[in-house]
Amino acid sequence: MATSGQALCSSLRGPLVADRERARSCALDWMLVTPQELAAALARILSELVAERGAELIVTEQDTAVERPKNREHGDWASNAAMKFAKRLGVNPRELAQQIAERAERIDGVARAEVAGPGFINVTLDAASAGETARRVVEAGESYGRGDALRGQKINLEFVSANPTGPLHLGHTRWAALGDSTARVLRAAGAEVTSEYYINDAGSQMNKFGRSVLAAALGEDAPEDAYPGAYIQTLGERVREQIPELAELAASDRDAALAQAQELAYQLQLAEIKDSLERFNVHFDVFFSERTLHTPGEQGEPSPIAAAVDRLREQGHVFEADDAIWVRTTDFGDDKDRVFTRGNGVYTYFAADAAYYLSKKDRGFGEKIYLLGADHHGYIGRLTAIAGAAGDDTETDITVLIGQLVNLNGARLSKRAGNIVELDDLLEWLGSDALRYWLARYPADSPLSLDGEKLRSRSNDNPVFYVQYAHARTCAVDRNAAQAGVDRSSFAPELLTHETETELLGKLQQYPGVVAGAAELREPHRIARFLEELAAAYHRWYDNCRVLPLAGEEIGDLHRTRLWLNDAAGQVLRNGLDLLGVSAPERL
RNA sequence: GCCUCCGUAGCUCAGUGGAUAGAGCAACGGCCUUCUAAUCCGUCGGUCGCAGGUUCGAAUCCUGCCGGGGGCACCA
Incomplete structure (x- = not known):
């Protein structure tokens, strides 16, 4: 968590705790409806209905998992549970959906539950219930999104x-x-x-490596099957410096000289590899x-x-x-x-x-x-x-x-063709953040090409900047808010009603599920794709909803509450980038 | 020949059986005296390689075919 620690917005540190206490004392304790909690509630309802019909079916939260509908008109969260269970219960899916929806509407925090299409249950939350997410995220901080789906697995x-x-x-x-x-x-x-x-430090490749470096150290012609590359010469020089008596030894006992040169070259090379990985933030x-x-x-x-x-x-x-x-x-x-x-x-x-x-x-x-x-x-x-x-x-x-x-730029990488690019070169050329983000952005089984020009560009061609910019923006808002006197002394989640606020809150609520899914599927690219969506939602919100009052406007609960939302968005962006080993700068 | 991955918009690619298939880029057109315009908004853009099958429903699962990547060592 080193990355996110250092990236914490500075003004988030001191005053926050006191603000939290004040906010807690003056805000109502709203029923929070996260997608997970909603799924659990729907599972309870469906279980009741199953029992009332005398059927013997077990309903899990998996069965009633909700997802964010693509279409805004379909509510905040949708479940297809009725369609999945209708057949097994021998009932009409829309009818079952209707019964679930009627009870779901009585859940604290749910504004509406409607049946649509072949049997979807579309749930809309109270603004306050959704808005409560902002405070939960800020209070959870770095741990928001972490879960125990894989607990106990070694x-x-x-x-x-x-x-x-x-x-x-x-x-x-x-x-x-x-x-x-x-x-x-x-x-x-x-x-x-x-x-x-x-580390494949045994076998004939190592011997070949040793012979190559020894020849370089002694200034001899490279052996027939030697490793190519200038780095062999460099290693040879370092070996010669560190073992001054090498030439003498080689003359009397070639094998002993080879063994010493090989071992030293190996240690030097391994140290280089470890350094490169460190620079790449890979542990x-x-x-x-x-x-x-x-x-x-x-x-x-x-x-x-x-x-x-x-x-x-x-x-x-x-x-x-x-x-x-x-x-x-x-x-x-x-x-x-x-x-x-x-x-x-x-x-x-x-x-x-x-x-x-x-x-x-x-x-x-x-x-x-x-x-x-x-x-x-x-x-x-x-x-x-x-x-x-x-x-x-x-x-x-x-x-x-x-x-x-x-x-790389469309050209297949080939040792024989000699167009190898070293990690160190790539790091110097593109930087660790852009490189890591780009490489983590695609599923492993998807072909990937590295376009150097694109990765160097500071534009939308390069999604890492888009995401980092969103984070930097949250920090800029935070700084400006502090200056303008907008604090976190109140929190009124029911005021977060703008369309872009609902969307942004929805994204924040999705994050824990995205992390769990990425872990279960071993697909970290899902984190990157999510961050791009979150960044987009944040940018749209920023464009529509001001945290700072306009000139002459008084600071109100809406400004303060939005500051919480701004912090929450920054926190999740930071947490997600950290999972990718990418930094979250406070300024770009 | 066998195994495996891929085929989705002009390009690069998302899409864990759900609703009208998405994003960025490219092209065209808008928004800065208001918290960072590296942002945002709009328009254009599709036989999801092809053909069957499975089912309430398929880009997604199954089979076959077509096209492309990679692999089939007493190498490391």
Whole structure:
């Protein structure tokens, strides 16, 4: 929550508490009707009707969930529960809707409940009931929108996991942005989340990396299969500086020199990656080294990989054929069995994956989420199979999310084509906020292209500015209000009757549901889309409803109440941007 | 060939079985002596790839086809 903390409008701090007390004492305690509460009330009503008919049906709040109708004439909230239940109760949907509506109209805070179309129940709230939301939001502050839909779930979320043999590039940025935002959203819904980066620091790629850097450090020609890129030269120079005796050592013991150069280069590169991620406001709880999976215990215990193979063998999933050791992943839906140990006795990458999975399981995680690019699509089957072989539920204990790759200005990113753009370059060019927002704005499975010119533009082409501007506006209003003497000493929610106020309040009420939905679906882009709608509603309200009195006008309850609404809008914009890892500046 | 994702306005894309399918951009036209015009308002713009099916109701679910991306290693 660091982002939103620092972004708090300054004048919101001191006087607010006193204002709150005053407002509380002079305002009536209105029945608040949030969509959640309305759904619960409708569920009670429908349950009564079901019972009166002697039917045995269980009605949950899910069944009577209300949604914001697209058409303003359809009220504030609409439910299709009558249509869903009519058949099961053997009644006409409109008739059932009518009975629900009659009782719903008696709920405190409901102004009207009408039946429309094939059986919709359209509910309109009292202005005061809706307006009460503004105060609730301000009082909840940073916690508004947080919920417990996922409470009790211990989730491991792995993403990025780029090889530490080079800088992060565009190909990794989408998962960095999406993964970090997903972690924040899951936490906001009450889940206990560990975000994790798997470091592929074992195997032939590391050796290749080591040889490349050593050659650079010694000023030799690059080896045949060396990593390309200027960063290898830079790493070589740093290695040479930090190991002055490297050339001497290489002459006498090439392998020892390689080992030292490789290890140092690895540490330097990993530190760079961590720095880049930090600048991108992406946080990992755990950096998990693949190497530790290959390392035997100090008392000579088998390595985690060996132990994992043994465990799966005991479960009867391992067999030998063609000089290799296999795991029968086809028992769990994979399209072919996989090799654990090659003919030459070396573990495959997949064996490490299996050991890593078991590590996550042993560390107590229920759901393990993998965020992978579409180029790893082939991994779904085998990862899922390992979960099954480990005795986990392949439906609930593992989730492999596959996302589409990113284009840059329409040009497909390709290592071979050499048009790699490093994350650091992108950050310098576009800034973290614009980049993160843009990457988090689309569903993972939707193709996405990064248009540099658009992201640099400070216009509506670039939705992050639209949202940030709305937030900055709430802060400007707040500052001006303080100057003009508009305070929060009264709160009269029944005065918030303008069309744009109803709309804005509706958006504020939707936010907790949006967070919960984004968490359950693992779709942080829903937060971004919501923020754009909220910002639009705020801008329209700002355009129509003044917080500050005009010249010669006296300050009244309406101005003060609107100040609460302004604060509430700013708070929700801040909370939402924080879930995306985007800052909420007080001025633009 | 098999698996998977995508196909929605001129462009980029939203849309968790609901009402007349939305937003931004582009194009055209409006609003600043009033809290930030990076805002707002209006107009134009659609066989939701095609064809069946499921049902009170389908852009959404199922099947088939067409078009595009990606994947199908004893690589890492």
